[in-house]
Amino acid sequence: MRHAFPGWALFTLLSACSARRPAAEATPGTAGDTVATTAAVPTGDAGPPAPAGGSGSAAPDPDAEPREVDRGVSLRLALDDDSLDVGDDLRLTLAFHNDSSDSATVVPPLDGSWDDMRQPLYSLEFLDDAGRPVPYALGFHEPGRCGMTNELTPSDVLDVDAHGDLALDDPLRWAAPFTVQPWARPGTWRVRVRYRADAIPGVTPLFLVSNAVPLAIEGGDERLWACRNAQVERARRHVYANVTPARFAPWGDGYVVVTHRAETTVAYPGATDTTGSILLQRLAADLAPQGEPVVVATSGVDWLGLVEVLPLPDRLLVAWTEAVDDTSRRVMLASVEVHEGAFVPSTPDALSDGAGRPYYLALAAREDRVGLVWLGRSGDVDQLFFRLLDAFGAPVGDPVPLPDSRGTASGRTPLVPTASGWLVAWHQGGPEVRWQRLDPAGRPQGDAVRVALDAGGIVALAERDDGIELVFDDNGVDNRIEGDTMGLHLAALAPDGGVRSDVALSPLDRENARFGAALRRGDRIARVFLEEHVLVFADGPDASAPRAILSETAGGMFGVWPAADDERVLAAWSDFRDDDLRRCLPVDCVTDVYVAVIGPGGNVVAGPRRVTDGAVAEPLVLYRENWQEFCPPPQLVPP
Secondary structure, eight states: OOOOOOHHHHHHHHHHHHHTOOOOEEOOSSTTOOOOSSOOOOOOTTOSOOTTSOOOOOOOOTTOOOBSSBTTEEEEEEESOSEEOTTOBOOEEEEEEEOSSSOEEEOOOOTTGGGTSSSSEEEEEEEOTTSOBOTTTTOOOOOOOOOOOOOOOGGGOEEEOTTOEEEOSSTTTTSOOOBOOTTOOOEEEEEEEEEEESSSTTSOOEEEEOOOEEEEEOSOOHHHHHHHHHHHHHHHHTOEEEEEEEEEEEETTEEEEEEEEEEEEEEETTEEEEEEEEEEEEEOTTOOEEEEEEEEEEOSSOOOOOOEEEEETTEEEEEEEEESSSSOEEEEEEEEEEETTEEEEOOOEEOOOSSSOOOOEEEEEETTEEEEEEEEEETTEEEEEEEEEETTSOBOSOOEEOGGGTTOOSSOOOEEEOSSSEEEEEEOSSSOEEEEEEOTTSOBOSOOEEEOOOOSEEEEEEEETTEEEEEEEEOSOOTTSTTOOBEEEEEEEOTTSOEEEEEESSOOBSSOOOOEEEEEETTEEEEEEEETTEEEEEOSSSTTSOOEEEESSEEEEEEEEEOSSSSOEEEEEEEOTTSOTTTOOTTTOOOEEEEEEEOGGGOEEEEEEEOOOOOBOOOOOTTOTTGGGGSOOOOOOOO
8 A cells, every 4th residue: 555645744754753763883894884773774776866956876985995084175073072971972073174275065964874874974983092993882772763864955065165164063963862871881982983975966975084082981881782782783694594394204213304494694784585405314213313414405595495305215305496586486306315324415406497486395106106296387377287206306207287277376285196196186276175186107187176175275185985085274264154263174075076074183263273284194193283383283083182282382384294103103393492482472483393203192202302403593673672681691700
């Protein structure tokens, strides 16, 4: 939705925002590198409007160094007080001095100039006696800001006469107060001001640093100053990482778990990039990690998801998707084999080359062949494709389109082997599920069967008697259906698509979308489902089955898979219990992977156990009032 503002209202809004903006402190170091109290807000390459009717601007030189004298112009600083205590405001005067025989054009501080948001840029620097930077010597402070600026107008531009001086009228008018905080760094420092205006048309291109003036800061707390600066630096870099499970499987006399690690970093202020890695970890019989994880795939430009894994007797096939460009992804696959006791991944192969953005993948084994299903595109319509692979993951023939899936909604698409070939099911969209039989080469056998089911996501698929069964999570409420609820269901379907039975496998209500995963073990349906952040296991015949709580801090990724025997099941899930729950909400806590081995009736025979340590907590939100709680305690000094 867009809103239109009259010009006077917009100017009033901008001006009101400016009065609340924090001032910036520069950290000397890389040329022109100014660290503001909040992330800079990009204003575009064009810069502010030209003051004399021109348009556009030159980009500032990233390698430029500030000078004490530039084109004969210098900046002179004086402080009102040379000693400040906690609670005092720093007050200053600034004047330009022109020692050249030509006049110079300068711009005083404007709305956003002290916030690293626009040129002209003004910023404070603090140095020690050796000239080393002392960032945020007054103590970092994070008041609110709105990220808007006023236009630069001709009246904002001032001339400095040849061999003349120009004192700036109230240079801190557009700055939030420079107040000494209780966590300031005590000591005597040298203060100077940077001025940069080398990308404004019609203005003398200058990059200046003023004279340095001594300032004594009384009070403060060096421990808290250092802690707060570390928090600011982490927030500026904005690095965090989550680890989620892709597959947990028996292997030898122990287990193996394949995980996905996604790391998010700041690309530029206001935008982030996420990159991914796929890792394989061997586990002992007691679930203890053995050795270091093996990197199956990694990318510095893409998040690599979602990951699907197929364990085979002597190898694992690992499939994922990666970006081709801004509009398309492709399916990649690697075979991980054991050589001299070590897992060795093969070079990945691309298995899809058409358009589309596949995310959910399905892998299944039948005799000495493997089937792969993904969501691609046919023309401008989404459509499922099947591809036959050999036991090493190499293609056998070309991708086979499934015509009856045209227009399908993206989602999980289970694939299972049958005596005559393959069986695949998908959510077509709305209250409709379709399933299709394929021959051994993956070619459709007849038309897809259409089933009227309000199934948000298909969790499991199996051939049963003369029909099939589906486990699905109905994860939305349709208000057009009276009494519609959400929950996990088991549906038995006739060959013509008729619903023979529909049994609730979890509580049903209108408040909780119980996303789940399921696996048939003999006459039991072992399943896990999420209630808020509580991960529940059950394997009884219906919703009244006894429940086992695996975690009360589960994330959104989990699964259940068969163990080596016919009784137990393997469960893996993402869990944020190891994040500092004081500092994050469940929606932004980071996760590592936990696993458990579960017997009949929910009897946990091994675990839960954490098997990864790749999570990196999100930076502390800088406006948190209780930020000091996350600082190291003072060290006790013996008397």
